[in-house]
Amino acid sequence: xxxxxxxxxxxxxxxxxxxxxxxxxxxxxxxxxxxxxxxxxxxxxxxxxxxxxxxxxxxxxxxxxxxxxxxxxxxxxxxxxxxxxxxxxxxxxxxxxxxxxxxxxxxxxxxxxxxxxxxxxxxxxxxxxxxxxxxxxxxxxxxxxxxxxxxxxxxxxxxxxxxxxxxxxxxxxxxxxxxxxxxxxxxxxxxxxxxxxxxxxxxxxxxxxxxxxxxxxxxxxxxxxxxxxxxxxxxxxxxxxxxxxxxxxxxxxxxxxxxxxxxxxxxxxxxxxxxxxxxxxxxxxxxxxxxxxxxxxxxxxxxxxxxxxxxxxxxxxxxxxxxxxxxxxxxxxxxxxxxxxxxxxxxxxxxxxxxxxxxxxxxxxxxxx
Ligand SMILES: [Zn+2]
Numbered sequence: 001x002x003x004x005x006x007x008x009x010x011x012x013x014x015x016x017x018x019x020x021x022x023x024x025x026x027x028x029x030x031x032x033x034x035x036x037x038x039x040x041x042x043x044x045x046x047x048x049x050x051x052x053x054x055x056x057x058x059x060x061x062x063x064x065x066x067x068x069x070x071x072x073x074x075x076x077x078x079x080x081x082x083x084x085x086x087x088x089x090x091x092x093x094x095x096x097x098x099x100x101x102x103x104x105x106x107x108x109x110x111x112x113x114x115x116x117x118x119x120x121x122x123x124x125x126x127x128x129x130x131x132x133x134x135x136x137x138x139x140x141x142x143x144x145x146x147x148x149x150x151x152x153x154x155x156x157x158x159x160x161x162x163x164x165x166x167x168x169x170x171x172x173x174x175x176x177x178x179x180x181x182x183x184x185x186x187x188x189x190x191x192x193x194x195x196x197x198x199x200x201x202x203x204x205x206x207x208x209x210x211x212x213x214x215x216x217x218x219x220x221x222x223x224x225x226x227x228x229x230x231x232x233x234x235x236x237x238x239x240x241x242x243x244x245x246x247x248x249x250x251x252x253x254x255x256x257x258x259x260x261x262x263x264x265x266x267x268x269x270x271x272x273x274x275x276x277x278x279x280x281x282x283x284x285x286x287x288x289x290x291x292x293x294x295x296x297x298x299x300x301x302x303x304x305x306x307x308x309x310x311x312x313x314x315x316x317x318x319x320x321x322x323x324x325x326x327x328x329x330x331x332x333x334x335x336x337x338x339x340x341x342x343x344x345x346x347x348x349x350x351x352x353x354x355x356x357x358x359x360x361x362x363x364x365x366x367x368x369x
Pocket of ligand 1: 115117118273307308
């Protein structure tokens with residue numbers, strides 16, 4: 001649909017205010033949250049992925065809290081302050097946002113997959129945790145000032161898929177550190193769960209669910225298991241491991257958790273580091289797991305570009321552009337009726353996800369002005 005046609009339609013359907021509302025939502029200054037608002041904060045600190053979601057009833061949800069220790073040739077410079085660990089900065093930011101609801105804890109923290117830029121790399125300089133045999137970095141750092149009520153990841157409790165020593169070596173320090181944290185949670189009786197693909201109730205509103213029954217989180221994919229779109233049914237897209245050589249096993253990125261958060265007619269898709277292909281035209285189609293997850297999601301108003309917006313060297317159209325194409329179509333035909341906002345813009349948009357996310361928002365603004 002071209003711009004003129006959309007504007008005609010928008011004007012006819014009385015959509016102008018919601019379109020303007022979206023443009024204002026991308027402003028660097030965000031007024032405090034109020035009940036009924038869905039705030040999605042892609043946190044841009046240059047060293048990994050983290051998104052804080054503040055639900056309309058005050059339920060709090062963090063997706064990833066990564067920290068890379070790479071040089072600036074590989075990762076961006078640390079923001080907003082090179083002397084403040086991202087794992088310290090994330091909770092102070094989240095606590096500030098939660099204030100209007102009087103919240104001081106995270107109802108959920110979800111780790112999309114076991115990689116340092118999603119849960120926290122570790123070095124000898126990181127402080128030891130007083131609670132267990134692990135150091136404070138990334139997610140572990142967040143948990144200290146903002147207790148995590150429920151942790152969800154793709155591999156709990158034994159992390160044995162696709163193999164115990166694969167795709168990360170059991171000696172990888174970041175993995176051992178995370179497992180130390182998970183063990184400590186277990187010994188302290190803190191809730192930890194493996195993702196239930198297909199479920200729309202594993203992650204749900206916990207503060208005032210009766211007031212907002214139009215918000216849901218659907219678990220779309222993890223470990224190659226993908227929601228079919230019917231009930232909570234799933235199917236396995238990865239081949240049986242016994243039919244694969246070990247070097248051909250699905251890798252850690254491919255096992256990422258994907259989910260869709262819906263609030264009324266607004267849908268948000270995010271899928272960790274799901275790749276869209278291998279770059280080999282002859283590659284088996286099951287390796288295009290991002291496409292399977294995007295198909296399960298259907299259309300979405302916002303789709304975070306997976307895997308840091310790296311272009312998998314595939315000649316095929318990525319599932320993300322598939323999702324975004326549907327997005328423009330859907331936006332032109334069905335109005336967004338729920339208040340939702342995109343935050344995090346005031347913090348330098350140095351991680352690529354945020355840049356893409358915001359560029360997308362800006363291009364929509366341009367289109368609608
Ligand atoms: Zn990553």
